Amino acid sequence: MKFDTPATTNPIDQLKIIGKPTDRIDGPSKTAGTAPYAYERHDIVANPAHGYVVGSAIAKGRIASIDLTDAKAAAGVLAIVTAENAGKLAKGSLNTASLLGGPEIQHYHQAIAVVVAETFEQARSAAELIRVDYIRAEGAYDLAAAKNSAAKPATDEDPPDTAVGDFAGAFATAPVQFDATYTTPDQAHAMMEPHASMAAWDGDRLTVVTSNQMIAWGARDLATTLGLPRDRVRMISPFIGGGFGGKLFVRADVLLAALGARAAGRPVKVALTRPLIFNNTTHRPATIQRIRIGATRDGRITAIGHEGWSGDLPDGKPETAVNQTRLLYAGANRMTATRLAVLDLPEGNAMRAPGEASGMMALEIAVDEMAEKLGLDPIEFRILNDTQVDPEKPERKFSHRPLVECLRMGADRFGWSKRSAQPGRTRDGRWLTGIGAAAAFRNNVVQKSAARVRLDPRGVVTVETDMTDIGTGSYTIIAQTAAEMMGLPLNKVVVRLGDSTFPVSAGSGGQWGANSSTAGVYAACVKLREAVAQKLGFGSADVVFADGEVRSGNRSAPLAKAAGDSGIVAEDTIEFGDLDKKYQQSTFGAHFVEVGVDAATAEVRIRRMLAVCAAGRILNPKSARSQVIGAMTMGAGAALMEDLVIDERSGFFVNHDLAGYEVPVHADIPHQDVIFLDEVDPISSPMKAKGVGELGICGVGAAIANAIYNATGVRVRDYPITLDKLLDRMPAVG
Amino acid sequence: MKPFTYERARSPAEAAAAAARIQGARFIAGGTNLLDLMKLQIETPGYLIDVNGLALDKIETTPEGGMRIGALVRNTDLAADDRVRRDYGLLSRAMLAGASGQLRNKATTAGNLLQRTRCPYFYDTNQPCNKRRPGSGCAALGGFSRQHAVVGASEACIATHPSDMAVAMRALDATVETVRPDGSARSIPIAEFHRLPGDTPHIETALAAGELITAVTLPKPVGGKHIYRKVRDRASYAFALISVAAVIQRDGSGRVALGGVAHKPWRVEAAEPDLPRGAKAASAGLLADATPTRENAFKLLLVERTLGAVLTEARA
Ligand SMILES: Cc1cc2nc3c(=O)[nH]c(=O)nc-3n(C[C@H](O)[C@H](O)[C@H](O)COP(=O)(O)OP(=O)(O)OC[C@H]3O[C@@H](n4cnc5c(N)ncnc54)[C@H](O)[C@@H]3O)c2cc1C
Numbered sequence A: 001m002k003f004d005t006p007a008t009t010n011p012i013d014q015l016k017i018i019g020k021p022t023d024r025i026d027g028p029s030k031t032a033g034t035a036p037y038a039y040e041r042h043d044i045v046a047n048p049a050h051g052y053v054v055g056s057a058i059a060k061g062r063i064a065s066i067d068l069t070d071a072k073a074a075a076g077v078l079a080i081v082t083a084e085n086a087g088k089l090a091k092g093s094l095n096t097a098s099l100l101g102g103p104e105i106q107h108y109h110q111a112i113a114v115v116v117a118e119t120f121e122q123a124r125s126a127a128e129l130i131r132v133d134y135i136r137a138e139g140a141y142d143l144a145a146a147k148n149s150a151a152k153p154a155t156d157e158d159p160p161d162t163a164v165g166d167f168a169g170a171f172a173t174a175p176v177q178f179d180a181t182y183t184t185p186d187q188a189h190a191m192m193e194p195h196a197s198m199a200a201w202d203g204d205r206l207t208v209v210t211s212n213q214m215i216a217w218g219a220r221d222l223a224t225t226l227g228l229p230r231d232r233v234r235m236i237s238p239f240i241g242g243g244f245g246g247k248l249f250v251r252a253d254v255l256l257a258a259l260g261a262r263a264a265g266r267p268v269k270v271a272l273t274r275p276l277i278f279n280n281t282t283h284r285p286a287t288i289q290r291i292r293i294g295a296t297r298d299g300r301i302t303a304i305g306h307e308g309w310s311g312d313l314p315d316g317k318p319e320t321a322v323n324q325t326r327l328l329y330a331g332a333n334r335m336t337a338t339r340l341a342v343l344d345l346p347e348g349n350a351m352r353a354p355g356e357a358s359g360m361m362a363l364e365i366a367v368d369e370m371a372e373k374l375g376l377d378p379i380e381f382r383i384l385n386d387t388q389v390d391p392e393k394p395e396r397k398f399s400h401r402p403l404v405e406c407l408r409m410g411a412d413r414f415g416w417s418k419r420s421a422q423p424g425r426t427r428d429g430r431w432l433t434g435i436g437a438a439a440a441f442r443n444n445v446v447q448k449s450a451a452r453v454r455l456d457p458r459g460v461v462t463v464e465t466d467m468t469d470i471g472t473g474s475y476t477i478i479a480q481t482a483a484e485m486m487g488l489p490l491n492k493v494v495v496r497l498g499d500s501t502f503p504v505s506a507g508s509g510g511q512w513g514a515n516s517s518t519a520g521v522y523a524a525c526v527k528l529r530e531a532v533a534q535k536l537g538f539g540s541a542d543v544v545f546a547d548g549e550v551r552s553g554n555r556s557a558p559l560a561k562a563a564g565d566s567g568i569v570a571e572d573t574i575e576f577g578d579l580d581k582k583y584q585q586s587t588f589g590a591h592f593v594e595v596g597v598d599a600a601t602a603e604v605r606i607r608r609m610l611a612v613c614a615a616g617r618i619l620n621p622k623s624a625r626s627q628v629i630g631a632m633t634m635g636a637g638a639a640l641m642e643d644l645v646i647d648e649r650s651g652f653f654v655n656h657d658l659a660g661y662e663v664p665v666h667a668d669i670p671h672q673d674v675i676f677l678d679e680v681d682p683i684s685s686p687m688k689a690k691g692v693g694e695l696g697i698c699g700v701g702a703a704i705a706n707a708i709y710n711a712t713g714v715r716v717r718d719y720p721i722t723l724d725k726l727l728d729r730m731p732a733v734g
Numbered sequence B: 001m002k003p004f005t006y007e008r009a010r011s012p013a014e015a016a017a018a019a020a021r022i023q024g025a026r027f028i029a030g031g032t033n034l035l036d037l038m039k040l041q042i043e044t045p046g047y048l049i050d051v052n053g054l055a056l057d058k059i060e061t062t063p064e065g066g067m068r069i070g071a072l073v074r075n076t077d078l079a080a081d082d083r084v085r086r087d088y089g090l091l092s093r094a095m096l097a098g099a100s101g102q103l104r105n106k107a108t109t110a111g112n113l114l115q116r117t118r119c120p121y122f123y124d125t126n127q128p129c130n131k132r133r134p135g136s137g138c139a140a141l142g143g144f145s146r147q148h149a150v151v152g153a154s155e156a157c158i159a160t161h162p163s164d165m166a167v168a169m170r171a172l173d174a175t176v177e178t179v180r181p182d183g184s185a186r187s188i189p190i191a192e193f194h195r196l197p198g199d200t201p202h203i204e205t206a207l208a209a210g211e212l213i214t215a216v217t218l219p220k221p222v223g224g225k226h227i228y229r230k231v232r233d234r235a236s237y238a239f240a241l242i243s244v245a246a247v248i249q250r251d252g253s254g255r256v257a258l259g260g261v262a263h264k265p266w267r268v269e270a271a272e273p274d275l276p277r278g279a280k281a282a283s284a285g286l287l288a289d290a291t292p293t294r295e296n297a298f299k300l301l302l303v304e305r306t307l308g309a310v311l312t313e314a315r316a
């Protein structure tokens, strides 16, 4: 199905099942422990041996020699694979560094060997007997130091630079000017389930059970890496214990399970250990961001500029932190620029809302600071500079942009009017309290997505698509979509996901999954409805699917009857035309946060949070809310504690476990509210939905920073905002 | 993890004798620290002596009116004990500020005193660390040292002792009771139990090889207000950046020990007469001769301000 004109009324609009806060259909099995994860799929892969991954002890250089003698002789060892004996390996198109390093080492904890043994303990203990001699090379690990050498990235996606009007001139002559630099640190996905895979060979056919967000990318890149035809690789990943972008790509666990299994002549399972994950896999790169805003005295932006610097391995990608600034606020003269430095740290890549999450952390503080400079309420300043068209290309309208409504509703619900405009004025016992707000913004992306639906003689519809559920609720909204389309209750729909033998879906990334994958299911169901109508000899124009029946005029038949003895199968792909070029599609929101800052210790504790979101039709308010509060929690971590600390001498993330890399715990997140504006966006898809999984993290960090400022009068422009950055400017104790 | 032999000890004296006799033997109590370190090959004992079955899990009143806490009493049980809550509230509060409910259910009195540092370089066997591999150097010096020691550190090691419980024990003048491999018992004042790093950061306590902790005793209650203030980036389940354990009397006199600033729970008795004069005076004495790094210098101000808040709370 081609989607190239705005959606009109369709069966989804009935909202009998779509739009309801249905419990997750996989919830019972998740809570009962019967939803199996990759490392425990012994039903698919019998009797696997265990692989233990060895990471490089240096960040850059070469392996002079590896001595495997003792390790090979250790109890239970079946095989050891290194780059020397792995055979020829290529690199997947989405990997920057090689997944198996050696002799060249590209980053710390790059995998250099996998030891395969009968038991996990044997593999681990043998791994410690491997002796490696390294030749260290100098590397670059400090973004601030490398900033001046940063270059315009070669990319065919987003242009690194944009310019409209005369930014320099307009900024220089603006009556009120603001110019500040912000930094965000490297951050880790820190998902609960580690990267884990099981691999089994049958001749030259490989089956891997893994934990991966993007099955088709994964199967393709694994085949490429191993030099196999694409159709020899089957990838299965039905349950995923969190990804956040860290499982978009094939990582070392998959490749080393496959290589280990080939070497051992037996299935092998590999999980990355927690201390390895932080440096072995990908992370969100640190940024330095300079923001300049010029405005008239009454608060209209005349010039806005955003420059961003980040680093990555050679041939890596930039963190596109400036991109939202192209779209969020009005202003005739504008510029953005993205620069990329070469750093020899582990590979930087996508993490929940790449670009915007970091960019909004900076931009939305800057907007707050500018409002203060102008003597304007920060919400009013944002509203004053709203735009209903793409400010770089005014002929392009937003498909739907209720940012102002989000801000106003949030201000009203949160009690914004009670906020003291003067910072450092509100006290509650030992706490200085403050309120902050920020806009939320994240682009809506649509991706081609396919599904297959099968109606069986019992009247059950089974959906198959390689879409993944990374904890987001994909199973449930896909079931809701099929049920709505076919006029069935939810318990008559079975959803099977995450298998490369299924039709290729959008996958889970860039908050495109929910809208695109359900649109694919919609397309397949439209075909199935036609086939059913035809089979029953009903004219398709007036056919209604409801209550397990198919009706046309005064005729009706049970849906099961149409299935006959052999069932009916339909498959289709939703393909998106150029509506996303003609219109700017984005999701919007407003974050409100109240914090308490301990007057003595400067510890920051969040008191309550509210997000108002406008993201098209909300397919399931319960799972959507979970996505938003999860993202708000992650944003709180980014604002207050998350920081992959670099040892700039040896080039690695030092705090590489969950004791050192702190993410919020329950006690950090006392109260969260989410409001969804009632919205449908017929330009986005037949579902009229948009993404919501990433919107919730965009801007929340700045709302917290602004609340801290409101509480203390201390502006911190370097995340995370830990107490040491506030302490010497706190009021006297006692 | 290296293969190891596991044995259940039958009596404290036998356990101590066995530990001294067998090369590379270690006691295991709750295992919440030791097992983690073994998995990472930081500790590599070839022999584990399980001391859980030695009936060292009682809390008793001593003839002097103090308390004797068995070495194997779980942190959860100790924190919940009525007498502890009434007379040694500091101890209960410190323990509840540490780790998580699940960990405290396993963690023991002795194991808590003996838990090892959380220096991240200690945890990464690729990095030089004098504590893990004597003579290899100290990666934290000149590296990431935000959480490290500001007083009593050496050129060889700037690690901190991570325990909350031990800080309260130090303020309460606890005594560590042991049995030695020859079967004799001894008492070690808590002040002398943990050592400063000096040139031998791998030697952390006054215990001799094989010496087993049997109990910790507390002198009779001293009254006063018991305040334990743990400062940390996240609200729970995090080690202290610094902590202040204080017992403050009505007249403003009192005692105070600090966590997160040194290789041991930090108390300077000579600074305590300054407590009635306020936090600035007292912390000047507590932190005299501090040698912070650029990354942890904030701890000096943090101690002073936190102590200030504690003294204010005590007056209220
Ligand atoms: C995730 C996490 C978070 C934590 N957070 C905190 C925190 O916030 N605050 C805090 O204070 N602690 C914290 N801890 C540490 C925890 O308190 C300790 O791990 C625990 O107290 C150790 O007790 P155990 O009985 O398990 O010791 P074990 O691991 O069994 O033993 C520790 C050491 O003591 C020795 N030992 C044990 N018993 C004896 C004995 N009777 N005589 C002589 N030697 C003995 C062992 O040989 C070993 O060397 C945390 C731990 C974890 C894993």
Ligand code: SF4
Residues within 6 Å of the ligand: B117, B119, B120, B121, B122, B128, B129, B130, B131, B132, B137, B138, B139, B140, B141, B156, B157, B158, B159, B201
């Ligand atoms: S501070 Fe101590 S524990 Fe940390 S690296 Fe240095 S020697 Fe090792």
